[in-house]
Ligand SMILES: Nc1ncnc2c1ncn2[C@@H]1O[C@H](COP(=O)(O)OP(=O)(O)OP(=O)(O)O)[C@@H](O)[C@H]1O
């Protein structure tokens with residue numbers, strides 16, 4: 034018997050299937066922040082790898098390096114033994130690597146097919162071959178089962194967030210993507226859209242694409258991902274198979290400590306009514322009636338599209354109402370502009386922070402103090418010292434990661450931008466505070482902090498209108514809950530009556546009635 038040298042297999046780390054993206058010793062610093070500190074990691078074909086970490090941990094920065102948006106200070110990326118060096122996203126896409134951001138770039142004035150083929154429309158004798166274009170796009174959409182939700186002729190500016198993401202994914206598929214990364218892809222999708230996205234991700238995984246999935250929703254990560262990579266302060270803390278992890282363990286790895294008592298409710302008795310809405314009708318709403326008392330957190334539950342954000346905007350004077358009364362502190366008001374809402378003591382932190390909440394090129398300090406300038410200024414100039422101390426207090430409370438309050442908001446991580454929007458309204462101390470999805474994109478540690486702040490504010494006598502699509506936080510925090518569907522309030526539940534089943538039954542009241550009447554026929 035002969036023993037050959039090849040009898041013992043090489044160490045496992047040396048066997049990398051083709052299509053593995055090798056990330057080695059990546060460092061990236063911004064002024065005052067080490068965003069990535071020596072990160073090394075393999076992403077294998079046929080797996081979904083999650084990146085998790087607190088706001089500002091470095092997840093998006095790593096994706097931007099993979100996508101060629103940023104150059105690393107040091108370190109390498111290797112695919113199939115070839116060292117990659119991207120000068121632009123275009124170069125990364127050509128190499129089969131693509132990152133899908135939350136807000137994909139869509140050209141408003143052209144349709145879906147042209148958006149998918151942007152930059153390289155099929156030509157024929159110098160003209161765009163439109164027939165071929167639509168045939169190919171239609172074929173691709175049918176193959177992946179999306180022809181029904183992404184009509185090829187729909188224009189770019191008519192697309193929903195889910196459709197925008199699909200366009201970007203189709204761009205990637207058209208180029209034969211091998212490494213696909215998704216940065217918080219589900220935050221503005223309906224449950225059904227999330228299901229379909231997951232089906233697509235699983236299919237691509239099975240076809241051998243290497244997939245990176247970034248999310249703060251641990252439930253989704255456990256459901257979808259094969260391995261989980263945890264980043265903390267720019268360092269890779271752990272990479273584990275998802276099957277060995279549960280919710281608490283992921284949280285512990287992310288924040289480095291246990292988080293207990295996520296929800297606290299220490300409400301005093303509620304006070305007088307601060308907001309009453311009677312028979313409100315608008316383009317989106319029919320006959321909406323509700324009220325909020327001082328010291329109360331009132332949850333607004335419903336499925337995406339039920340009309341909750343629009344209701345907030347109508348009350349805040351950002352969208353018109355057709356009829357109905359809005360009464361604040363016992364006095365009927367006529368609000369047709371946000372400034373009038375603010376003057377009447379209403380604060381509103383909208384869900385879409387980029388478009389509505391923040392002036393990205395201004396500093397954290399300026400953004401957070403926009404709503405309190407009135408209170409801070411004596412005569413006409415702003416008392417800068419007070420401004421800074423009030424804002425800094427909230428920046429600290431919310432653990433906003435920023436080198437200073439002078440930092441430009443566009444340079445903060447997504448979750449930290451959200452916290453600046455909140456800091457602004459918390460600092461303004463309104464009578465009624467409308468919070469629309471205040472914890473979207475926010476990490477677990479900071480979420481607990483925001484829940485505590487909401488509880489504190491209610492204790493101080495604010496009335497809070499709390500819109501959220503996350504049932505656990507609605508149930509955990511609210512004193513009363515209104516459930517909406519199709520622009521109407523379908524029911525009201527006290528904290529004691531509210532269960533997930535009860536809320537969902539009201540949120541889908543129409544469908545249930547429709548099914549019932551169908552089965553009667
Ligand atoms: N262009 C930039 N200029 C300066 N600092 C930046 C820039 N981009 C990111 N940073 C900083 O780098 C750090 C990492 O940010 P990154 O966006 O990668 O975090 P993240 O993990 O994606 O967080 P989130 O969950 O909030 O999206 C943060 O401290 C952020 O403020």
Ligand SMILES: [Mg+2]
Pocket residue numbers: 092093094446447448
């Ligand atoms: Mg991010």
